[in-house]
Amino acid sequence: MRIDDLNRRAVLQVFVAGGSAALLAGCGASGPPTAASPSGSGTASAGSESISITDQRGKKITFAKPVTTVVTIPMPAASLLVAVDRSADHLSAMHNASWAAMRDGIMGTMFPSALKLPHEIAAQDFTPNVESVRALNPDVVIQWSDSQLVEPLENAGLTVIGLKNTGTQEDVDAWITMFAAMLGKPERATEIKEHSDKELAEIKSVAAGRGSAGPSILYFNRFTGGLKAAAANTYNDFYIKLVGGTNPATDKDPLPGAGMVGLDVEQVLRWDPEVILLGNFDVAMPKDIYSDPVWQNVAAVRSRRVYKVPLGGYRWDPPGQESPLMWHWLSDIAFPQARSGLRSKVTEYFQFLYNHEPTSGELDKILWTAGNSDSADYQQFNAG
Known part of the structure; x- marks a missing residue:
C-alpha cells in the first residue's frame, strides 16, 4: 500500500486504566487520523483495573490485569513485544523464524534468555501446535487473524489477539498499541510512535528536497x-x-x-x-x-x-x-x-x-x- 493511502486508514485509540489518558497510534503517514475502520482498527479500554483490547479481527479481549506470559506466532511479534516491554521477561514462546532472527541478529545478545524459550510452537505456515501452546498456559497468544489459524487455539480455551498484516506502517502502530496496552504500559506506544513519526517526517523532507x-x-x-x-x-x-x-x-x-x-x-x-x-x-x-x-x-x-x-x-x-x-x-x-x-x-x-x-x-x-x-x-x- 502506498503512503498516501495510509491517511485513509484507521488509527487505534487506547484508553488506559482509569480512562484518563487517550493515546492515538495512527498510521505512519503524516496527517490527521481518520475514523476507525473494522479492517485495521483496534480499541483498548480499561475500567478501574481491567484492560480491554479490540484486536484487528474486531474482537474484544479483556484482561483483569496486565499480562505476564505471552506466546507469539507471527514472525515480527516476538521482537516487537520485547521492544515495547524493553525486556524478554514476558515472552514465553515464539515461532521458530522469530527465534532464528534473534539467534542470527543481536537480539539474542541483548536478551540471552530469549534464546532459551520454546520455539517449536507452530509450523512454518503459522499453523499452531495447539498442545505445545496450551502446555505453556499463557495469558495470551498473538496470532495472525486468519480464522484457520486462530480458531484451533480458541477452541482449546486459549485467549488470542489476532493481527492483520496488510503491509502498512499502520499495522506496526496497531501492534505496538495493543502490546503496550496489554502489558500495562500504554505510554510506551506513544513514545515509539513519536520517534517513528519524527524519522518519517525527516525522510519525507529529504526526499522532497x-x-x-x-x-x-x-x-x-x-x-x-x-x-x-x-x-x-x-x-x-x-x-x-x-x-x-x-x-x-x-x-x-x-x-x-x-x-x-x-x-x-x-x-x-x-x-x-x-x-x-x-x-x-x-x-x-x-x-x-x-x-x-x-x-x-x-x-x-x-x-x-x-x-x-x-x-x-x-x-x-x-x-x-x-x-x-x-x-x-x-x-x-x-x-x-x-x-x-x-x-x-x-x-x-x-x-x-x-x-x-x-x-x-x-x-x-x-x-x-x-x-x-x-x-x-x-x-x-x-x-x-
Whole structure:
C-alpha cells in the first residue's frame, strides 16, 4: 500500500486504566487520523483495573490485569513485544523464524534468555501446535487473524489477539498499541510512535528536497531456491517509494498479484534494476550474485549495487519497530553519502527500544558491513 493511502486508514485509540489518558497510534503517514475502520482498527479500554483490547479481527479481549506470559506466532511479534516491554521477561514462546532472527541478529545478545524459550510452537505456515501452546498456559497468544489459524487455539480455551498484516506502517502502530496496552504500559506506544513519526517526517523532507529521481530498486524476499520479489501491497514497495526510488515490480511492467511474487531471471533482466536488495529470509549475499554469470548484465551487478538488508533486533525487511532505521539505510543506499549518520542513529534507537548501546562490532553485524563490503559506497556505513 502506498503512503498516501495510509491517511485513509484507521488509527487505534487506547484508553488506559482509569480512562484518563487517550493515546492515538495512527498510521505512519503524516496527517490527521481518520475514523476507525473494522479492517485495521483496534480499541483498548480499561475500567478501574481491567484492560480491554479490540484486536484487528474486531474482537474484544479483556484482561483483569496486565499480562505476564505471552506466546507469539507471527514472525515480527516476538521482537516487537520485547521492544515495547524493553525486556524478554514476558515472552514465553515464539515461532521458530522469530527465534532464528534473534539467534542470527543481536537480539539474542541483548536478551540471552530469549534464546532459551520454546520455539517449536507452530509450523512454518503459522499453523499452531495447539498442545505445545496450551502446555505453556499463557495469558495470551498473538496470532495472525486468519480464522484457520486462530480458531484451533480458541477452541482449546486459549485467549488470542489476532493481527492483520496488510503491509502498512499502520499495522506496526496497531501492534505496538495493543502490546503496550496489554502489558500495562500504554505510554510506551506513544513514545515509539513519536520517534517513528519524527524519522518519517525527516525522510519525507529529504526526499522532497532532492532535485533528481532515485534509482530503480528491486527487493528479493527470496533469492536461493526460487526468486520472489516484493510486488504491490508490500511494505518494501512502500519504503522504496518513500525514499524516492522506483520499484520495477510495481512500475510500468509490474508483476501480477500482490505480496511476494515468484518470477524468473528473464523478468529481472528485462527490468534491469539499478539496485538489488537481498532480504533476510534466506542466506543469499551480494557475492552470490556477483559471482554468477547469469546476473552479469544486470545494471545493479555491473555497478556493484547489490546489498544485504540489515538485521538488527529483527529483520529490517518487513514492518517492525526498527523500520525507521531501514528508511534511513535505504535512503543512503539510493543516494550515497560520503559518511552516513546511520551508526549513531542505530545506537540512539537501540538505547530507546532495548536499553542497549551496541558496540562497534555489533553495529557492523547489524549492517552486514563485511557481507556488503564489495558493494558500491558501502564504506559510508563503516566506523569512523
